[in-house]
Amino acid sequence: MVSPFLFFPGERLALSELSAACLDGLLVPLGEGFMPADAVETAWMRARSLLPLLGERWAGVRLTAAWVHGGIPTEPTRHHLQRVVTRRTRAHDGTRAVYHDVRLPPADTTSLAGVHLSTPGRTLADLARSDDEHQRAAAVAWAASDPRARSDAQAWLDRHPTFPYGRRGIALLATADSER
Numbered sequence: 001m002v003s004p005f006l007f008f009p010g011e012r013l014a015l016s017e018l019s020a021a022c023l024d025g026l027l028v029p030l031g032e033g034f035m036p037a038d039a040v041e042t043a044w045m046r047a048r049s050l051l052p053l054l055g056e057r058w059a060g061v062r063l064t065a066a067w068v069h070g071g072i073p074t075e076p077t078r079h080h081l082q083r084v085v086t087r088r089t090r091a092h093d094g095t096r097a098v099y100h101d102v103r104l105p106p107a108d109t110t111s112l113a114g115v116h117l118s119t120p121g122r123t124l125a126d127l128a129r130s131d132d133e134h135q136r137a138a139a140v141a142w143a144a145s146d147p148r149a150r151s152d153a154q155a156w157l158d159r160h161p162t163f164p165y166g167r168r169g170i171a172l173l174a175t176a177d178s179e180r
Contacts, residue, residue, distance in 0.1 A: 121152025
């Protein structure tokens with residue numbers, strides 16, 4: 001389905017035409033596509049803009065899912081994708097995305113605008129458990145601003161006590177809770 005607010009190269013216009021519209025101030029880049037400069041960026045539009053990258057086999061996780069869910073304000077430079085299908089699959093181009101070939105369980109998956117994403121609770125738990133300082137900082141900021149996502153992440157970590165670095169995630173979320 002062609003969206004009236006999202007433009008992808010080759011769908012209605014060529015990449016050169018879309019780039020020229022950006023230079024003219026008519027369009028701005030969003031995910032794998034472009035949107036009108038005066039349109040409101042919504043979670044649906046952020047998710048739909050990733051359709052060419054995610055397809056049906058991959059889910060947006062970590063910073064990618066955090067961006068779509070509104071946990072971080074800016075699109076990540078490299079998207080994180082995790083497999084949602086049961087069979088192993090080949091990754092696409094490795095320059096735009098980081099591929100995680102472990103299957104994301106259906107219970108931790110949500111769908112928005114035709115793409116798969118990790119749930120907000122799972123996303124925040126993954127960011128809190130991360131060894132990357134940028135991801136942990138994003139987790140603290142999101143947890144401090146969104147009590148529901150924080151409680152969902154804490155509940156997810158409580159249900160998965162043997163997950164790697166779960167204690168680190170619990171401690172980080174507790175820090176974010178005390179900063180409120």
